[in-house]
Amino acid sequence: MFPTVARLSKASRRPLTTKRGNKDYYKGTRQAFLPGGHRTGAPGKHVVRGKSKYRLLDEKVRVFVAPPLHVIESSPLKPYVHTSVKQTKSERLAPYGKLRTAGGLTPEHYFNFLRTTALEQQRVTNGQLVERAQSSDGQQSPTLLNRAMETLGLR
Structure with a gap:
C-alpha cells in the first residue's frame, strides 16, 4: 500500500515544542512574545549544564x-464603550461608501469602473482630452472598451 497524501506532505500537524521551534522560542512563560506583536527576542539563554x-x-x-491608579481613574479616556451607546446610521x-445599494455590487458597476479607467488610460497615452461620457448626438465615445464590447456582441 502507498502512504497517505497527508503523510507525504511537508506540512506537519505535530505541536510546536521548544525542540522544534526557532532559537528564541521558549514556550514556558511566552516571554518572547509581546501582546499583539511579533517575537522580540528570548528573555533568557539556554544552559547546557545543570x-x-x-x-x-x-x-x-x-x-x-x-501609570498610577489615580491617574487612570481620572483620565477622560476609557477602555470600553458602554452597551447603551448606539452608532448613527x-x-x-x-x-461601505457609495457601494451600499439595494443590489450590492452589480456587473454594471464593474463595467462603469472599467470604462472610466480605460478612458483615463487612453487620455494618458494619447495626451489629448476625450469627451468623458457621451458625445453630442447621445452615443458613447468610441473607446477601446466600447469597440471591444461591440465586436463581442455585448452592446
Whole structure:
C-alpha cells in the first residue's frame, strides 16, 4: 500500500515544542512574545549544564509599567464603550461608501469602473482630452472598451 497524501506532505500537524521551534522560542512563560506583536527576542539563554536547561535573565524579561491608579481613574479616556451607546446610521454605513445599494455590487458597476479607467488610460497615452461620457448626438465615445464590447456582441 502507498502512504497517505497527508503523510507525504511537508506540512506537519505535530505541536510546536521548544525542540522544534526557532532559537528564541521558549514556550514556558511566552516571554518572547509581546501582546499583539511579533517575537522580540528570548528573555533568557539556554544552559547546557545543570538541572534547568533554560535560564531566564531578569534584565531581559519584559515588564510593563502602568501609570498610577489615580491617574487612570481620572483620565477622560476609557477602555470600553458602554452597551447603551448606539452608532448613527452614517457611522454604520461609512465603511461601505457609495457601494451600499439595494443590489450590492452589480456587473454594471464593474463595467462603469472599467470604462472610466480605460478612458483615463487612453487620455494618458494619447495626451489629448476625450469627451468623458457621451458625445453630442447621445452615443458613447468610441473607446477601446466600447469597440471591444461591440465586436463581442455585448452592446
